[in-house]
Amino acid sequence: MPFFKGRHPFRETRFSFFHGLIHGNCPHRAAWHTEGYTVIPVTTAAPDKLLSVAEIRQRFGLSKSTTYLYVRDNRFPAPVKIGSSSRWLESEVNAWLAERVRERNARVAA
Template sequence: MTRLNTTSTTLLCAEDPLIDMTFITTCTGMTDKWFYQLMSQGRFPKPIKLGRSSRWYKSDVESWLRQRIADSRGV
Protein backbone atom coordinates (compact mmCIF):
# COMPACT_ATOMS: atom_id res chain seq x y z
CA MET A 1 0.00 0.00 0.00
CA THR A 2 1.34 3.42 -0.97
CA ARG A 3 0.85 6.34 1.37
CA LEU A 4 1.14 9.98 0.46
CA ASN A 5 3.24 12.18 2.69
CA THR A 6 0.82 14.97 3.60
CA THR A 7 3.55 17.09 5.17
CA SER A 8 5.57 17.49 1.97
CA THR A 9 4.98 20.23 -0.57
CA THR A 10 3.23 19.02 -3.70
CA LEU A 11 4.04 20.21 -7.20
CA LEU A 12 0.40 20.42 -8.23
CA CYS A 13 -1.20 23.08 -6.12
CA ALA A 14 -4.31 25.16 -6.73
CA GLU A 15 -2.55 28.10 -5.06
CA ASP A 16 0.09 28.21 -7.82
CA PRO A 17 -1.42 26.73 -10.98
CA LEU A 18 0.35 26.12 -14.24
CA ILE A 19 -0.75 28.57 -16.93
CA ASP A 20 -0.35 28.54 -20.69
CA MET A 21 0.76 31.17 -23.20
CA THR A 22 -2.85 32.04 -24.07
CA PHE A 23 -3.45 33.01 -20.44
CA ILE A 24 -0.26 35.10 -20.39
CA THR A 25 -1.01 36.94 -23.64
CA THR A 26 -4.62 37.58 -22.66
CA CYS A 27 -3.59 39.07 -19.31
CA THR A 28 -0.78 41.22 -20.68
CA GLY A 29 -2.02 42.17 -24.14
CA MET A 30 1.39 41.22 -25.57
CA THR A 31 1.99 38.61 -28.26
CA ASP A 32 3.40 35.14 -27.81
CA LYS A 33 6.14 36.05 -30.29
CA TRP A 34 7.28 38.85 -27.94
CA PHE A 35 7.39 36.46 -24.96
CA TYR A 36 9.34 33.80 -26.87
CA GLN A 37 11.82 36.48 -27.92
CA LEU A 38 12.24 37.49 -24.26
CA MET A 39 12.78 33.82 -23.34
CA SER A 40 15.52 33.47 -25.96
CA GLN A 41 17.21 36.52 -24.38
CA GLY A 42 16.85 35.08 -20.86
CA ARG A 43 14.46 37.88 -19.85
CA PHE A 44 11.33 35.78 -19.21
CA PRO A 45 10.97 32.52 -17.25
CA LYS A 46 11.60 29.38 -19.27
CA PRO A 47 8.57 27.12 -19.68
CA ILE A 48 7.89 23.81 -18.04
CA LYS A 49 7.60 21.38 -20.95
CA LEU A 50 4.80 18.82 -20.70
CA GLY A 51 5.00 16.83 -23.89
CA ARG A 52 4.50 19.38 -26.67
CA SER A 53 2.88 21.87 -24.30
CA SER A 54 4.56 24.72 -22.44
CA ARG A 55 3.33 25.91 -19.07
CA TRP A 56 4.54 28.38 -16.45
CA TYR A 57 3.87 28.71 -12.76
CA LYS A 58 1.47 31.60 -12.34
CA SER A 59 3.59 32.94 -9.46
CA ASP A 60 6.70 33.09 -11.71
CA VAL A 61 4.85 35.14 -14.33
CA GLU A 62 3.34 37.41 -11.68
CA SER A 63 6.78 38.00 -10.13
CA TRP A 64 8.23 38.78 -13.55
CA LEU A 65 5.38 41.23 -14.24
CA ARG A 66 5.73 42.95 -10.84
CA GLN A 67 9.45 43.41 -11.51
CA ARG A 68 8.75 44.88 -14.96
CA ILE A 69 6.29 47.34 -13.41
CA ALA A 70 8.80 48.33 -10.71
CA ASP A 71 11.58 48.76 -13.31
CA SER A 72 9.38 50.92 -15.54
CA ARG A 73 8.53 53.18 -12.60
CA GLY A 74 12.11 53.46 -11.41
CA VAL A 75 11.41 51.72 -8.11
Protein backbone atom coordinates in the same frame (compact mmCIF):
# COMPACT_ATOMS: atom_id res chain seq x y z
CA MET B 1 2.92 -16.51 9.65
CA PRO B 2 5.31 -15.07 7.06
CA PHE B 3 6.77 -17.23 4.32
CA PHE B 4 10.33 -16.37 5.42
CA LYS B 5 12.34 -16.88 8.60
CA GLY B 6 14.49 -14.19 10.18
CA ARG B 7 15.03 -10.97 8.28
CA HIS B 8 12.76 -9.87 5.48
CA PRO B 9 14.24 -10.93 2.13
CA PHE B 10 13.88 -7.44 0.61
CA ARG B 11 14.97 -5.54 3.71
CA GLU B 12 18.32 -4.20 2.59
CA THR B 13 18.01 -4.34 -1.15
CA ARG B 14 17.22 -1.65 -3.62
CA PHE B 15 13.92 -3.38 -4.33
CA SER B 16 12.40 -2.69 -0.91
CA PHE B 17 10.99 0.65 -2.03
CA PHE B 18 9.29 -0.95 -5.06
CA HIS B 19 8.03 -3.80 -2.90
CA GLY B 20 6.30 -1.17 -0.76
CA LEU B 21 4.68 0.38 -3.80
CA ILE B 22 3.37 -2.99 -4.94
CA HIS B 23 2.17 -4.29 -1.59
CA GLY B 24 0.78 -1.06 -0.18
CA ASN B 25 -0.36 -1.49 3.42
CA CYS B 26 1.47 -4.65 4.45
CA PRO B 27 1.40 -5.22 8.24
CA HIS B 28 5.20 -4.96 8.31
CA ARG B 29 5.30 -1.78 6.15
CA ALA B 30 5.96 0.68 8.97
CA ALA B 31 8.89 -1.36 10.23
CA TRP B 32 11.08 -1.32 7.17
CA HIS B 33 9.71 0.53 4.14
CA THR B 34 11.10 3.93 5.19
CA GLU B 35 14.64 2.83 6.03
CA GLY B 36 17.25 4.78 4.10
CA TYR B 37 14.77 7.20 2.54
CA THR B 38 14.30 10.88 3.28
CA VAL B 39 10.81 11.73 4.44
CA ILE B 40 9.53 14.81 2.61
CA PRO B 41 6.76 16.66 4.45
CA VAL B 42 3.58 17.27 2.51
CA THR B 43 2.71 20.94 2.26
CA THR B 44 -0.83 22.18 2.41
CA ALA B 45 -0.13 25.25 0.27
CA ALA B 46 -2.18 25.57 -2.87
CA PRO B 47 -0.30 24.44 -5.97
CA ASP B 48 0.85 27.07 -8.41
CA LYS B 49 -1.49 27.62 -11.34
CA LEU B 50 -0.05 26.81 -14.77
CA LEU B 51 -0.72 29.38 -17.48
CA SER B 52 -0.91 28.51 -21.17
CA VAL B 53 0.48 30.71 -23.92
CA ALA B 54 -3.10 31.82 -24.66
CA GLU B 55 -3.48 33.01 -21.06
CA ILE B 56 -0.13 34.84 -21.31
CA ARG B 57 -1.36 36.51 -24.51
CA GLN B 58 -4.63 37.50 -22.86
CA ARG B 59 -2.94 38.76 -19.69
CA PHE B 60 -0.12 40.79 -21.28
CA GLY B 61 -1.12 41.34 -24.89
CA LEU B 62 2.07 39.67 -26.15
CA SER B 63 1.92 37.56 -29.27
CA LYS B 64 3.04 33.94 -29.11
CA SER B 65 6.23 34.66 -31.05
CA THR B 66 7.07 37.70 -28.89
CA THR B 67 6.56 35.64 -25.74
CA TYR B 68 9.03 33.00 -26.94
CA LEU B 69 11.44 35.72 -28.16
CA TYR B 70 11.40 37.25 -24.63
CA VAL B 71 11.99 33.78 -23.14
CA ARG B 72 14.95 33.21 -25.47
CA ASP B 73 16.44 36.62 -24.51
CA ASN B 74 15.85 35.96 -20.76
CA ARG B 75 13.35 38.82 -20.61
CA PHE B 76 10.45 36.56 -19.55
CA PRO B 77 10.30 33.43 -17.35
CA ALA B 78 10.96 30.16 -19.12
CA PRO B 79 8.01 27.79 -19.47
CA VAL B 80 7.71 24.34 -17.94
CA LYS B 81 7.45 21.72 -20.66
CA ILE B 82 4.68 19.18 -20.11
CA GLY B 83 4.75 16.78 -23.01
CA SER B 84 4.64 18.93 -26.11
CA SER B 85 2.95 21.90 -24.41
CA SER B 86 4.47 24.81 -22.52
CA ARG B 87 3.05 26.21 -19.31
CA TRP B 88 4.22 29.11 -17.13
CA LEU B 89 4.04 29.13 -13.34
CA GLU B 90 1.74 31.93 -12.28
CA SER B 91 4.01 32.86 -9.36
CA GLU B 92 6.99 33.35 -11.71
CA VAL B 93 4.93 35.44 -14.11
CA ASN B 94 3.63 37.57 -11.23
CA ALA B 95 7.18 38.02 -9.91
CA TRP B 96 8.33 39.06 -13.39
CA LEU B 97 5.51 41.61 -13.57
CA ALA B 98 6.33 42.95 -10.09
CA GLU B 99 9.96 43.41 -11.18
CA ARG B 100 8.81 45.40 -14.25
CA VAL B 101 6.73 47.64 -11.95
CA ARG B 102 9.75 48.18 -9.64
CA GLU B 103 11.91 49.12 -12.63
CA ARG B 104 9.29 51.58 -13.84
CA ASN B 105 8.94 53.14 -10.41
CA ALA B 106 12.72 53.51 -10.12
CA ARG B 107 12.86 55.28 -13.53
CA VAL B 108 9.99 57.59 -12.63
CA ALA B 109 11.50 58.46 -9.22
CA ALA B 110 14.92 59.24 -10.73
